[in-house]
Amino acid sequence: MQKIKIILSTFFVFMMIAGCQTIKEKTNAIVEKENTKLSKYISKPASVLQMDLGKPDEDFKNAKGNFEFIYNTKKYGIPCERRFEINSDSIVIGFVSNGCF
Numbered sequence: 001m002q003k004i005k006i007i008l009s010t011f012f013v014f015m016m017i018a019g020c021q022t023i024k025e026k027t028n029a030i031v032e033k034e035n036t037k038l039s040k041y042i043s044k045p046a047s048v049l050q051m052d053l054g055k056p057d058e059d060f061k062n063a064k065g066n067f068e069f070i071y072n073t074k075k076y077g078i079p080c081e082r083r084f085e086i087n088s089d090s091i092v093i094g095f096v097s098n099g100c101f
Helices: 002-039 046-053
Strands: 058-061 067-075 078-086 092-098
Touching (some): 002 092, 046 067, 046 078, 046 092
Antiparallel strands (some): 067 078, 078 092
16 A cells, blocks of 8 residues: 555656646747747837837836837736837847746
């Protein structure tokens, strides 16, 4: 009886670890897809960004003196924020994506 408990416990722990690894792989794939999608705007004019994504929900000048465009959406009730940094020549120089999939 003790051997069966040990075998079942080992099997249960193994399945939990395997399940967590699968979730991590799927999450990494989604993040990579999002980064690939948004990185196409790097070194492009801000007008191209606005043509594709529309008018930003927020825009302001950051501490570096660059503009930041923020796009907020929700999918399945989960908020998604995409933040783009625009230099003084109106060129996209960076982005950050949080909660987007």
